[in-house]
Amino acid sequence: MTADPHFPNILMIRKLESIFTLSDEEKQALRDLPIQVISLKDDQDIVRIGDRPSQCCLVLEGFTCVYKLTSEGKRQIMALHVPGDIPDLQSLHLKVMDNSIASISPCTVGFIQHEDLRRVCEHYPRLTAAFWRETLVDASIFREWLLNIGRREAYTRMAHLLCEFLMRLEAVGLVEDGFFDLPITQAELADVIGTSSVHVNRVLQALRADGLIQTKRTQVTIPDWEKLTVAGEFDPLYLHLEGGDAA
Amino acid sequence: MTADPHFPNILMIRKLESIFTLSDEEKQALRDLPIQVISLKDDQDIVRIGDRPSQCCLVLEGFTCVYKLTSEGKRQIMALHVPGDIPDLQSLHLKVMDNSIASISPCTVGFIQHEDLRRVCEHYPRLTAAFWRETLVDASIFREWLLNIGRREAYTRMAHLLCEFLMRLEAVGLVEDGFFDLPITQAELADVIGTSSVHVNRVLQALRADGLIQTKRTQVTIPDWEKLTVAGEFDPLYLHLEGGDAA
DNA sequence: CGACTCTTTGAGGCTCATCAAATGTAGTGG
């Protein structure tokens, strides 16, 4: 990671700019946002269900996950977040956390105080819209995951998840030639797609056997994007990767 | 339904007021919003995936659902909306619909132009926050449904869904003594909880046999709320039914 | 009363969970 103390701010600005055109003033306001950076090992809770946080968390490096547990202790991961995402942006308007957020790989995150974020939003309504939109895209991904988990079988689900990951990582420059790092265990993948780790293992073997993915440690290569999207019934519409400025 | 031409506006105001305290000016602005009311039979699409709507839809009477189809034509319902909800509020900031919305019972809905909604939000930032919060609660429900579908079995899932429905309908005054109307077929319930209609039928029988619900036509009675919440592992936290004003 | 839709029931099979154990792969300290 760059030593630039403003790297978190720049990451956030780049992310918003991929959708909205920001004025110099807006960019400056974002650049001036105080962001407290900390590093985490994997599997560390960042916020917990029931908390009443006074800050939001911006992912800088690595991946985080949003999860909940059933009363029998089964875990469901509802979302994965990559650098540039703000997994608990909702806490700006919902006092109590209704889910927990944890690092799923070693990662770096930045904390932004709610009051600072609110102040910026008050002065720059277009930034309010931009942040609001971020939470709407998150919601859109939840919907797609509901379809995935509710109505597709494990093989398709996994292919779909890998497609989504590739696209989202590509958007932040973390993919080269269909090749990216996925530092997530099979047990965690199981918690994402709602199956068991044993079954994840078998599904991954099937995907490899069908030539849809190649894996080496935590590295994943997609040799044939077209084929994987077909196997995963993947249509990137729901990611809303372009066109944010209101009509 | 009342003949009052401002009924839709009043419904919206009441909904927001259950969370935020609104000033007279804010209320007046909402009362002045033009809303075009129309009636629908059941199973009618209101907006479709891929559409670029220029208006939002406020549910006035009956229920609507948010759904998507897999390429094999299987349907997953991602959300149910009750009077007072705005199922496609997201379209204010996401140009293209990533899901379809349909009536699931005969219903009345009101359409509000995006431009009108935007104008109100510009003048009253607290209303922006209130609408933003609505979309955040929707997202919170998506997360809970992901846990439900991904990690709980059908019996628990159904109990959970009925708990949620009771609470949400109670919030808009549509429940009396644990008794409410649920004009939804078992096939539709199956699309909600991600199973088959045959299995829904068996699960409902089991719930009846266990004394957790009583049904008569589309009428549902919950004789023992406490027992049903245990069976459904239900914790209403995720509905965020109170406390919206920022700290 | 017939046409339609929805609910209910049965039977067989498939997907996937669970349990348990073996193998593989870092990371640590001697």
Place this chain on the structure above:
DNA sequence: CCACTACATTTGATGAGCCTCAAAGAGTCG
């Protein structure tokens, strides 16, 4: 460099939950 530990992946076997197909009852409505 090797033994040792801690995890993660892989494999096998068994069974539970649920799907699908098919057909029979029950409401509901013109």
